[in-house]
Amino acid sequence: xxxxxxxxxxxxxxxxxxxxxxxxxxxxxxxxxxxxxxxxxxxxxxxxxxxxxxxxxxxxxxxxxxxxxxxxxxxxxxxxxxxxxxxxxxxxxxxxxxxxxxxxxxxxxxxxxxxxxxxxxxxxxxxxxxxxxxxxxxxxxxxxxxxxxxxxxxxxxxxxxxxxxxxxxxxxxxxxxxxxxxxxxxxxxxxxxxxxxxxxxxxxxxxxxxxxxxxxxxxxxxxxxxxxxxxxxxxxxxxxxxxxxxxxxxxxxxxxxxxxxxxxxxxxxxxxxxxxxxxxxxxxxxxxxxxxxxxxxxxxxxxxxxxxxxxxxxxxxxxxxxxxxxxxxxxxxxxxxxxxxxxxxxxxxxxxxxxxxxxxxxxxxxxxxxxxxxxxxxxxxxxxxxxxxxxxxxxxxxxxxxxxxxxxxxxxxxxxxxxxxxxxxxxxxxxxxxxxxxxxxxxxxxxxxxxxxxxxxxxxxxxxxxxxxxxxxxxxxxxxxxxxxxxxxxxxxxxxxxxxxxxxxxxxxxxxxxxxxxxxxxxxxxxxxxxxxxxxxxxxxxxxxxxxxxxxxxxxxxxxxxxxxxxxxxxxxxxxxxxxxxxxxxxxxxxxxxxxxxxxxxxxxxxxxxxxxxxxxxxxxxxxxxxxxxxxxxxxxxxxxxxxxxxxxxxxxxxxxxxxxxxxxxxxxxxxxxxxxxxxxxxxxxxxxxxxxxxxxxxxxxxxxxxxx
Numbered sequence: 001x002x003x004x005x006x007x008x009x010x011x012x013x014x015x016x017x018x019x020x021x022x023x024x025x026x027x028x029x030x031x032x033x034x035x036x037x038x039x040x041x042x043x044x045x046x047x048x049x050x051x052x053x054x055x056x057x058x059x060x061x062x063x064x065x066x067x068x069x070x071x072x073x074x075x076x077x078x079x080x081x082x083x084x085x086x087x088x089x090x091x092x093x094x095x096x097x098x099x100x101x102x103x104x105x106x107x108x109x110x111x112x113x114x115x116x117x118x119x120x121x122x123x124x125x126x127x128x129x130x131x132x133x134x135x136x137x138x139x140x141x142x143x144x145x146x147x148x149x150x151x152x153x154x155x156x157x158x159x160x161x162x163x164x165x166x167x168x169x170x171x172x173x174x175x176x177x178x179x180x181x182x183x184x185x186x187x188x189x190x191x192x193x194x195x196x197x198x199x200x201x202x203x204x205x206x207x208x209x210x211x212x213x214x215x216x217x218x219x220x221x222x223x224x225x226x227x228x229x230x231x232x233x234x235x236x237x238x239x240x241x242x243x244x245x246x247x248x249x250x251x252x253x254x255x256x257x258x259x260x261x262x263x264x265x266x267x268x269x270x271x272x273x274x275x276x277x278x279x280x281x282x283x284x285x286x287x288x289x290x291x292x293x294x295x296x297x298x299x300x301x302x303x304x305x306x307x308x309x310x311x312x313x314x315x316x317x318x319x320x321x322x323x324x325x326x327x328x329x330x331x332x333x334x335x336x337x338x339x340x341x342x343x344x345x346x347x348x349x350x351x352x353x354x355x356x357x358x359x360x361x362x363x364x365x366x367x368x369x370x371x372x373x374x375x376x377x378x379x380x381x382x383x384x385x386x387x388x389x390x391x392x393x394x395x396x397x398x399x400x401x402x403x404x405x406x407x408x409x410x411x412x413x414x415x416x417x418x419x420x421x422x423x424x425x426x427x428x429x430x431x432x433x434x435x436x437x438x439x440x441x442x443x444x445x446x447x448x449x450x451x452x453x454x455x456x457x458x459x460x461x462x463x464x465x466x467x468x469x470x471x472x473x474x475x476x477x478x479x480x481x482x483x484x485x486x487x488x489x490x491x492x493x494x495x496x497x498x499x500x501x502x503x504x505x506x507x508x509x510x511x512x513x514x515x516x517x518x519x520x521x522x523x524x525x526x527x528x529x530x531x532x533x534x535x536x537x538x539x540x541x542x543x544x545x546x547x548x549x550x551x552x553x554x555x556x557x558x559x560x561x562x563x564x565x566x567x568x569x570x571x572x573x574x575x576x577x578x579x580x581x582x583x584x585x586x587x588x589x590x591x592x593x594x595x596x597x598x599x600x601x602x603x604x605x606x607x608x609x610x611x612x613x614x615x616x617x618x619x620x621x622x623x624x625x626x627x628x629x630x631x632x633x634x635x636x637x638x639x640x641x642x643x644x645x646x647x648x649x650x651x652x653x654x655x656x657x658x659x660x661x662x663x664x665x666x667x668x669x670x671x672x673x674x675x676x677x678x679x680x681x682x683x684x685x686x687x688x689x690x691x692x693x694x695x696x697x698x699x700x701x702x703x704x705x706x707x708x709x
Contacts (some may be wrong), residue, residue, distance in 0.1 A: 046083075047700040048090035058082065064151060074526050076519035083703065088690065089161055091697045096164050099171075103160040111159045120367060169685060176681040183674030184667075190618040191664025194635050197611050199601045200625055201593075202652040203585045211584050218569050218576045229567040229576075235514045235534040236560035238497070240506040241524065242485040243552040250474045254335045258328040261293055261337060261467055280325045285341045285465040296334065297468040302420060303344055303461035313338075317464065334468040342463040346419060347455035350430045353413040355383065355397055356404040358446035365446065366403065380440045380447040387449065388438055394451060403446070416456065426450065485553035489546040497544065497557045510559070516704045524549045534558055535704065586648040593646060593653075601655050611659075626651060 045058045066078045073081075096102070103111070109131070116122045117129050121137065124130040141149045222229045246254075264278030282288040286299040306318040310331045317326050320340040327337035358365040359376035371379070383397055398412035407414060414422075419431055423443045429450055433439070438451045473481070484504075492500040501508050509523055516535050521527040530547055533539060533556075543558045562568065595601040598609045612622045620632035628649045635658055638644060643657045667673075 044702055046086070046702055047698075048087060049094045049697050049699075051090050051093070053086055053090070058086065060150075061086070061154070064154065074519060076517070076526070076528060079703075080517070087694065087697075087699065091690070091693050092161070092165060092168065094697070095168060095693065099168070101164060101167055103163055107163070108156065108160060111163055112156070115159060169689065172689060173682050173685050176678065176685065178674035178677030178679075178681065180670050180674050182677045183670035183672070186618075186677050187667065187670055187673045188664045190616055192636065193614045193616055193662040193664075194658055195611070195613045195660040195662075196615065196622075196635050196656045196658055197598055197609050198622070198625070198631070198654055198656040199598050199605070199607060199609055200649075200652045200654055201589050201601075201605050201607065203582055204652075205605075206585045206588060208581060211581050211588070213577055213580050213584065215569050217580050218573055221576050221580055222566055222569070222572055226566060229572055231562065231564065231567045231571075232515055233535070233564040234512075234562040235531075235558060236510070236512040236562070237514065237530070237534055237556050238508050238510045238559055239521075239524075239530075239554045239556040240488065240501050240504075240508055241549070241552060241554050242481050242488070242506075244473045244478050244481045245551075246471045246473045247477050250477055251330075251335070251471060253474070254469045254471060255328045258335055258337045258467060258469060262325055262327070279337060279339055279465075279467065280323055285339065289465050289467055293467045295467045296470045297336075297466050299465055301463065302424070303342070303346060303463050305346075305348070305419065305459065305461050309462075309464070318460075318462065320462075330471070334470055336469075337467045339465045340462045341465045344432075344461050344463075345458045346431050346461040348457035348459060349416045349418050350452060350456070351414070351416050351454040352430050353394060353398070353411055353451050353453060354404070354407070354426075355380075355394075355402040355412055355449040356446055357401060357449075358403050362446040363444045369403070376447050377440070377442075380449055384438060384440050384449050387451070391438070391451065397449075413453070416454075419461070431455075481552060485546050485555055489544055489555050492555065492557070493544050512560075513562075521554075524554055527554070530554065530556055583648075586653050589653045590646055595655075597643065598655055598657055614662075625649075625654075628654070631656060 043055045044052045045055050046053045061082045062075075062079055065082050066073065066075070069078060069081070112134065113129050113131070116134065122129055122133045124133070138149075138152060141152055261276075261279045264276055264281070276292070277288075279288065279293075286301075289295045289299040306314050309317050310329075313326070313329050313331065317338050317340065320326060320338075322340055322343050325337060325339045328335045329338075330336075357371075357376045357380050358369050359371050359373045360369060361373070362369075362376075379401070383401065387394055387397070395411040398408055402408055402412055404412070420427055422430065423445070425441050425443045426448060429437075429439060429441045430452055433452050435452050435455050438449070441448045441450055488500060488504060488506075498508060511521055514521075514531055514534060516531070518531050519526055519528055521530055527547065527549060533545055533547075539558055541558055541561060545556055547554045547556065562571065593601065593604070595604050602609050610624050612624065615622055615632050615635060617632060617636060620629040621627050622631060625631075628651070631647050631649045631654050634644050634647050635656055638656075638658045640658055640661050644655055647654045647656070
């Protein structure tokens with residue numbers, strides 16, 4: 001009791017101690033997770049010109065975009081597409097807000113009317129856009145499908161954004177006219193001509209090895225040209241790949257299994273034998289291939305010519321008689337056993353004409369098709385009865401009844417075409433019938449009335465049944481590949497990655513300059529997990545990790561970490577070294593030259609005086625030297641007969657003498673040239689305006705931090 005009384009007396013003191021302990025715990029956690037102090041919430045994907053893009057809103061748009069683009073688009077591709085749209089929308093919204101331009105309700109209706117003018121569901125009986133139908137559609141969508149209604153709202157937003165963009169771009173273009181003065185300048189830049197004599201002392205005359213460029217030279221150049229050498233954060237990795245591929249033993253086991261269907265004898269894993277009917281003696285080939293042999297390639301009833309058989313085995317298979325078997329053989333990732341199950345004489349190509357009668361539910365049937373399947377069949381039977389008595393009506397019936405617009409203009413005719421060009425039922429009728437036959441055939445598109453107008457070059461066609469096994473690694477092989485990859489990961493971590501790779505005869509593949517939002521790793525495709533790992537805070541240079549990839553495993557090592565900022569001297573060397581070397585060569589040339597005339601300079605440098613005629617400022621190219629803007633510009637700063645000082649050009653140091661100046665022809669009016677200037681400005685608006693606005697925008701990209709990639 002005495003202890004409890006003392007605690008009660010000092011309760012305020014204890015509360016203060018507990019509060020301080022909790023506070024220090026929170027502070028420690030904050031400092032441990034520095035992003036909590038310095039970064040925005042993970043719920044903010046980006047902030048663009050002060051506007052936040054939330055994670056929830058962004059991912060909702062990603063989900064919609066994924067549905068639109070389909071399963072072939074990767075998650076990263078979809079996210080990048082949404083990101084580009086969101087950035088553009090936010091950047092342009094800033095401009096719209098500053099100018100006070102919006103899309104009002106009436107304008108929105110006009111935009112919808114234009115966009116949906118040809119959509120059948122919004123047209124009245126006269127074929128005109130009906131706003132009431134649109135209102136009804138939107139109201140119904142809102143009631144029945146929240147997801148569909150949201151898609152509609154997003155569609156309206158895109159329409160409005162496109163309209164605002166168009167208005168904005170038009171406003172900018174309206175302020176970019178080509179004046180007569182600009183037109184005159186344009187004309188003179190192209191029309192003023194100069195003839196020159198020149199001496200070029202090429203930079204190539206000085207060996208690169210004689211010009212020393214230090215790391216400090218490169219560093220100074222980078223710092224003097226910072227904007228050109230700013231880089232994003234990047235990572236360099238290297239990796240080895242362990243492929244899950246079938247071994248020789250696996251392939252032999254697959255061949256041995258297929259051989260059992262040839263021999264008619266099965267052997268189980270214990271070596272016990274069982275007899276089955278051999279493939280060559282089977283009558284029901286389809287059941288045998290699909291069910292008994294469980295082939296990885298199902299039975300195909302189609303007949304094929306020799307040209308359609310596997311090229312390297314075509315002679316062997318085509319020469320078989322009905323019931324004979326060939327194999328096992330390796331083709332297209334499978335081991336196969338092929339049997340000729342039937343032989344026919346079929347034409348090489350046929351010519352037909354047809355009438356297509358679709359019905360409700362048939363593929364590609366137009367919305368105005370109302371006839372049922374039974375009605376379509378009855379109509380087809382009636383028409384074919386008439387045509388068998390009088391084929392001259394075929395063209396007339398095509399125009400009146402056929403829905404196949406691809407052939408109506410040609411009286412329903414499909415000229416000479418090869419076997420298996422048409423859908424199976426159509427193909428069977430035209431190739432297995434004879435010239436002059438007329439009949440009704442049902443396909444997925446409806447009922448066809450077909451007339452065979454001609455057949456060419458009948459020859460042997462074969463129906464081939466194939467028992468196939470995909471060449472895949474066995475479970476034992478897959479287990480071995482996993483063990484090898486795991487052992488490499490462990491051993492490389494203990495010793496040296498390169499040494500371990502050499503010991504295992506593995507090829508090391510380097511990948512440099514990976515960005516935080518990259519998706520693909522050359523050689524192994526879409527591998528976001530590897531990219532994410534390389535950018536994790538606790539992954540250090542030298543770290544090694546194994547990853548599952550399609551068809552096996554990759555063991556990767558982080559080689560270098562490049563922070564955001566200026567490019568390092570090492571990374572910039574390849575780009576900067578030639579620039580500095582050229583500057584130093586120009587300095588060497590200048591220091592050794594004392595000549596003041598072209599002839600003296602040519603003699604001193606053991607070269608010749610060259611000539612160039614008709615050079616102009618619009619296209620600053622010198623014949624024999626290439627594009628040299630500074631040299632051409634200097635020429636137009638000289639008078640006839642005047643000689644220049646030394647000029648540092650793109651490919652060497654020059655001295656020039658102007659021999660003739662021909663001014664541009666004076667025009668009465670420069671409007672045509674002014675119009676060209678205006679068109680050039682308009683083109684620049686279309687191609688560069690948005691990028692300029694984007695570069696000037698304040699964009700904080702938190703995609704990596706918000707862990708949406």
